[in-house]
Amino acid sequence: MTREILIAGFGGQGILFGGKALAYLGMVNNLEVSWLPSYGPEMRGGxxxxxxxxSDKPIGSPIVVSPTDLIVMNLPSFEKFKKNVAKGGNIFADSSLIDKVWSxxxxxxYDIPATQMASEMGNSKLANMILLGKMLSTMDSVFxxxxxxxxxxxxxxxxxxxLDINLKAIEAGFNYN
Amino acid sequence: MKGNEAIAEAAIRANCKHFFGYPITPQTEISAYMAKRMPRIGGVFLQAESEVAAINMVYGAAGAGVRVMTSSSSPGISLKAEGISYIAGADLPCVIVNIVRGGPGLGGIQPAQSDYFQAVKGAGHGDYKMIVLAPSSVQEVVDCTFDAFDLADKYRVPVMILGDGMLGQMMEPVVFPEKSPKCEQKDWATCGTKNKRKPNIINSLYIEPQDLERLIIARQQRYNAIAEKEVRFEKENIEDADIVLVAYGTTARIVKAAYEKARKNGIKAGIIRPITLWPFPEKIIAETAQRAKAIVCVEMSMGQMVEDVRLATGGACPVGFYGRAGGMVPEPEAIYDVIRRYV
Structure with a gap:
């Protein structure tokens, strides 16, 4: 099993944190993991x-060129990365922010109105966890x-x-249809 | 753990109690980590007023016989170059980290390998060498940091850990080895005579040419011993390979993805990954050049290590090159296309 995940959006949406949670998730399940952020003048807004x-095998290149899973939280990132997704791969898009019909x-x-759902839960910053939850619904239940x-x-x-509110957001995403 | 944090934690576990630095992207996490941890373990963290000051603080602490480290990124290492030459000239051990970013000048802040020449050919003046370790994963960062301190003390030379922005910023799980650091008694250190011995003198100025030459020759002999004993590299499937890829650091991991695709498609490819850039693994490259149809060097630069690869082959086989620069990272697909051109 190898999941190559690309999470993209605006700085401040918890892009790096969502990735970090996934990396630790791999680690607690005794899998090989790598986490590579974009860095630089990109925080908050950029x-x-x-x-x-x-992966269950040692990881070669830590760079994700064609993701098996794309979690995407803004339109520019969606336009930039949608064509890279591997065949048979998944796109988890925040449809509150990406109003493009594309298939x-x-x-x-998967179109999930994550920001809207998060706002209804009282904190729009939970949108990343909602999308992550949806991604977990496509993985082995152990995750x-x-x-x-x-x-x-x-x-x-x-x-x-x-912690609790983050878990709730993940559940909401997991159960969203 | 992030690569940068792993360097800092490994250094502390290797009994480094003194750190002098000046912030610069993409290695500032090393300073930040040291700032947090050093006071708690009774060590010294000092953010100097400049890179020049920081390296001279390293010079002083190394002279006093303690394990000491500084870290920076490309432009900062250029500033440290003078101090590194003095440290080499005074035969002092220390560890210098360079988390390379694009250059020249202020360049950019994204990963690069364009400081290879600076690291292995000597940034400062004079006949000196520095051991250069180039890890390719966060775990290897930890292992190399331990080794760096041991090698520095063993040979009384500055040792550089050469990473790049990607290695510094990426996070991977690490295991810290359960080993107590080898800390040799340094009878040459200037740490107080307590009226029991003659004072030690640490100096890099020798006005009499015969004195200076004697010293340089003795130092050269130490360098020769290092070149003989401390070469490190990793190889994969080079015995039957038609085409052998040479790459170091994170680039080697990207090359590996291309290599695996080549093998899958029936191309006999192999990899040599230098871990020590000085001493350079020239022997294995010379041997490989006798068998392989071609060697291709891949770097995040316009071609620096490729010169050492060519020297090592002695012209026995063609040496190709593929590189990206300025913070651009080579893609496995592009490297694969280069491989196909040679078979």
Whole structure:
């Protein structure tokens, strides 16, 4: 099993954090993982993306060129990366922010109004977790079972009071149809 | 753990108690980590007023016999070059980290390997060498950091850990080895005589040419010993390979993706990944050049290590090159196309 995940959006949407949670999720399941952020003058407002690989084999290149999974949270990133998604791969798009109808044979596109759902939950910053939850619904159930542990490892101690609400957002995404 | 943080944590575990630095992207996490941890373990963290100051603080601390490290990225290493030459001239051990970004000048902040010449051919003046270690994963970053301190002490030379922005910023799981650092007694250090011995003198100025030559020759002999004993590299399937790829650091991982595709498609490809850039693994490349149809060097530069590869082959086989620069990272597909051109 190898999932090559690209998470892309605006800085401030929790792009890097979402990736970090996935990397820890791989780690708690004894898989090989790598996490590579875009860095530089990209925080808050600019584009941000992060490459995560989870695999049962040692990871060669940490760069995700053609993702098996694209979690995408703004239109520019969607336009930029949609054509790179591997055949049979998944796109998890925040349809609150990406109002484009697009489909391609062999690509599973999931449109989730994540930002809107997150706002209804009281915190629009949870949109990343909602999309992550939807992605977990396409994976082995063991990942959903261990996501709490992964979050406990990836949330800094000063933010630990947000653990429950993050878990709720993941569940909401997981159950969204 | 991030590559940068892994360097800092490994250094502390290798008994490095002194760190002097000046922030620069993409390696600032090393300083940040040291700033947090050093006070807690009774060490010294100091953000100097400049890179020049930081390397001279390293010079002083190394002279006093403690394990000491500094880190920077390309433009900052250029500033440190003078101090590195002095440290080499005074035969002092220390560890210098360069998390390379695009250059020349201020360049960019994305990953590059364009400081190869600076690292292995000497950034500063004079007849000196520096051991250069080039890890390719966060785990290897940890292992190399331990080794760097041991090698520096063993040979009394500065050792450089050469990474790139990608390695510094990426996160991978790491295991820290359960080993107590080898800390040799440094009887040459200037750490107080307590009225029990003659003072030690640390110096890099020798006015008498015969004195200076004697010293340089003795140092050269140490360099020869390093070149003989400390070469490190990794190889894969080079025995039957028609085409052998040479790459170091994170580039080697990208090359590996192209190599695997080539093997899958029936192309006999192999990889040599130098871990020490100085001493350079010239022997294995010379041997390989006798068998292979071609060697291709891949770098994130316009071609620097490729010169050492060509020297090592002695013209026994053609040496090709593929490189990206300025913070652009080569893609496996492009490397694969280069491989196909040679078979």
């Amino acid at each position: 584009t941000a993306n992060c490459h995560v690989i989870i 391609r044979k062999g690509i599973n596109k 959903m079972e261990t996501i709490k542990k992964a979050l406990e490892m990836s949330i800094p101690p000063s933010k630990m009071h947000l």
